[in-house]
Structures are given as C-alpha cells and as structure tokens.
Amino acid sequence: MIEINLLPEDLRSKKEMNLGLANVIYFAKLGFIILAAIHLLLFFTSLAYKYSATRLEKAKSKISSQDIGAGSLKKEFAAIENRIKIISDLSKTNSHWAERLGKLSLALPNGVWFNHIRAQSGILDITGSVVSLRGGEVEALNKFLYNLKKDTFFYSRFKNIDIVSIGKSNLFGVEVADFSIRGWLAE
Numbered sequence: 001m002i003e004i005n006l007l008p009e010d011l012r013s014k015k016e017m018n019l020g021l022a023n024v025i026y027f028a029k030l031g032f033i034i035l036a037a038i039h040l041l042l043f044f045t046s047l048a049y050k051y052s053a054t055r056l057e058k059a060k061s062k063i064s065s066q067d068i069g070a071g072s073l074k075k076e077f078a079a080i081e082n083r084i085k086i087i088s089d090l091s092k093t094n095s096h097w098a099e100r101l102g103k104l105s106l107a108l109p110n111g112v113w114f115n116h117i118r119a120q121s122g123i124l125d126i127t128g129s130v131v132s133l134r135g136g137e138v139e140a141l142n143k144f145l146y147n148l149k150k151d152t153f154f155y156s157r158f159k160n161i162d163i164v165s166i167g168k169s170n171l172f173g174v175e176v177a178d179f180s181i182r183g184w185l186a187e
Contacts, residue, residue: 103154107147124183129176137177159184
C-alpha cells in the first residue's frame, strides 16, 4: 500500500525511526568481529617483524664475527700488497742481476767453477777453483776476466774487476788453483 501525505510539513505526523534491539546487537557483533580481525592481523604482523628482526640480528652478529676475522685478513692482504709493490719497484730498477749472473756463467771457460758468490756493500766477491791438466790455470782465469770485461752489459755497472788472490791446493790427488775475484760496483 502506498500512502500519500499532502499535509504541510508542520502538520504531518512524525514517525520515529526505530532500529530495534536486534539490529543494534547485529551491528555490535559485526564491529567486534572487525576489531578482533584487525587486532589479530596486527598481532601476526608484529610477530613476523619480531622474527625478522631476530633473524637479522643473528645475521649481523655472524657478519660482525666474520668481520673480526676479516680484519686480520685485511692486514695480511696489505702486507702482501706492500711486498708486491717492493718487488715491482725492484723489477723496474736496471740492476738486471739475473742476466748478469747468466753472463757470468756463460763466460766460464772449461775447468773453472765457482764455490761462492756474494754481493754486499757495492762489492761483488767470487771465490772458485781452476783445474788444468796442462798447468794453464792462470791463463784460464785471465781469459775469464777478459771475457767479463769485454761484455759491455755485464761490465757496465762495475768500476773494476780484478783477481784478488790465487792459491794452490790438492783435490783428490789433482792440483787445483783456488782464486778470489773482486768487482767494485759503480755508484
């Protein structure tokens, strides 16, 4: 049924809107359920963040303990880098001792050998022995020194190279000449 009220607003009867107790209880339950769901969501979110923070704290302590070990590795690495720098600086210098020692061995005539080589304080000392079945030990030494002085690469760093001493000894029944050669390095 449709009711049409043509009375002016002032004279009309006013009906109060009554929600009723059942509707109020229904909306209260619905509000309680929504609040409980929001609280549960916040509770589980805070648990997840707490678990994540604990996991990150453990990872941080693990990394910091590894960082302590890395400190000693960093020191060793720095020491190795310093050694590499020293070696590279030495390789850039023009001493070429490996080549000079190679030339020294190539200049040796038959029957001459070294017993000791020492370079210290700008002096190169070589001690060795010479054996010759024909008695030409001194000639073999002179030939050796001549070959060293003739080699411009080898002799370029020296002021002078001379025989310091020659002595005779006996090795297994064979007469051997022991010698000492000294070379003075140029500044």
